[in-house]
Amino acid sequence: MKFSIMKAAAVVLALGATPALAQDKLLNVSYDISRELFEALNPAFIAKWKADTGRDLQIDQSHGGSSKQARAILEGLPADVVTFNQETDVDALAKGGLVAENWREAFPNGASPWYSLPAFLVRKDNPKGIKTWDDLARDDVQVVFPNPRTSGNGRYTYLAAYAHALKANGGDQAKAQEFVGKIFANVPVFDTGGRAATQTFVEREIGDVLVTFEAETAQIAAQYADKGLVAITPPDSLFAAFPVAVVTPNAEKNGTTELANAYLNWLYTPEAQRILAQGHNRVTDGTVKAEFAASFPEVELLTVDDMFGGWQKVQDEHLAEGGILDKVFVNQ
Numbered sequence: 001m002k003f004s005i006m007k008a009a010a011v012v013l014a015l016g017a018t019p020a021l022a023q024d025k026l027l028n029v030s031y032d033i034s035r036e037l038f039e040a041l042n043p044a045f046i047a048k049w050k051a052d053t054g055r056d057l058q059i060d061q062s063h064g065g066s067s068k069q070a071r072a073i074l075e076g077l078p079a080d081v082v083t084f085n086q087e088t089d090v091d092a093l094a095k096g097g098l099v100a101e102n103w104r105e106a107f108p109n110g111a112s113p114w115y116s117l118p119a120f121l122v123r124k125d126n127p128k129g130i131k132t133w134d135d136l137a138r139d140d141v142q143v144v145f146p147n148p149r150t151s152g153n154g155r156y157t158y159l160a161a162y163a164h165a166l167k168a169n170g171g172d173q174a175k176a177q178e179f180v181g182k183i184f185a186n187v188p189v190f191d192t193g194g195r196a197a198t199q200t201f202v203e204r205e206i207g208d209v210l211v212t213f214e215a216e217t218a219q220i221a222a223q224y225a226d227k228g229l230v231a232i233t234p235p236d237s238l239f240a241a242f243p244v245a246v247v248t249p250n251a252e253k254n255g256t257t258e259l260a261n262a263y264l265n266w267l268y269t270p271e272a273q274r275i276l277a278q279g280h281n282r283v284t285d286g287t288v289k290a291e292f293a294a295s296f297p298e299v300e301l302l303t304v305d306d307m308f309g310g311w312q313k314v315q316d317e318h319l320a321e322g323g324i325l326d327k328v329f330v331n332q
Helices: 035-053 066-074 087-095 152-168 173-184 194-202 216-222 248-254 258-267 269-277 284-293 304-308 311-319 324-331
Strands: 003-006 024-031 056-063 081-082 113-114 117-120 207-211 231-232 236-238 244-245 300-301
Touching: 024 035, 024 066, 035 056, 035 258, 035 269, 056 066, 066 081, 066 087, 066 152, 066 269, 066 324, 081 087, 081 258, 087 152, 087 311, 113 258, 117 216, 117 236, 152 173, 152 194, 152 207, 152 236, 152 300, 152 304, 173 324, 194 207, 194 216, 207 216, 216 231, 244 258, 248 258, 269 284, 304 311, 311 324
Parallel strands: 024 056, 024 081, 236 300
Antiparallel strands: 003 056, 081 244, 117 207, 117 231
């Protein structure tokens, strides 16, 4: 099976005639737009692992749409750990016997070291005056986000827009479907993952607004500073957990169980949390959260439990074949 792997460099020290220790290896299978984040995180953990154990470490990365990554693991991609942006994709691995059924209890905060929310990125000076989810349903606005069928990123966008409409219309399902259908009709192309959607918006210059995680909007705006892109956090959005888990059978087979758990636990440490916050992710450590409070606008965070009755209902009613998501696609 083909999959893209990006390697985080490890420093190998050779002292005189002393033979080098065998190098530890870890494969982290992650979501599409987390490349830069782990480019910052992994070297810090590699240095800590070396200091703590005396052993060198190589961390390999595989990135893609979260749901596609889950399917790849089920089909044989030998992940030691997953760092996803969608709880249902970890649940799929649990149903396949690759992740513990109680994976949410294995690490703090429901096994989510950081969180985010769908937000907007608009053109220089925001010529369309886009500020809220309602603006995305206007006839004069083109919206770019990845396909919710293949991307956790896109799925959160769909659910955030749907939750906004439910809140605005007193829980009226028909009006919510109609509202989300209008947004879908404004999407010129559904890319399979968040990175491709970013390229469509920024490099191909298609669309008036890109919807992606808040952390990504800030990173893109900084990366393409010459384009004057503006990151906007809407007044309300959907809480997006970023779940992590050990792929138990693979870790046991690879002899990486201790390493995998150490890696994921480290993501909760102040060192990692500061790197995460510097990457515009909202973190769970109270002290670090306070340090970076000024960097994050206030937002009303709706939740899947409150708006949809939990992830199982989302799976059964929205994401299953023939569900509400499919109907929105058909009726757009």
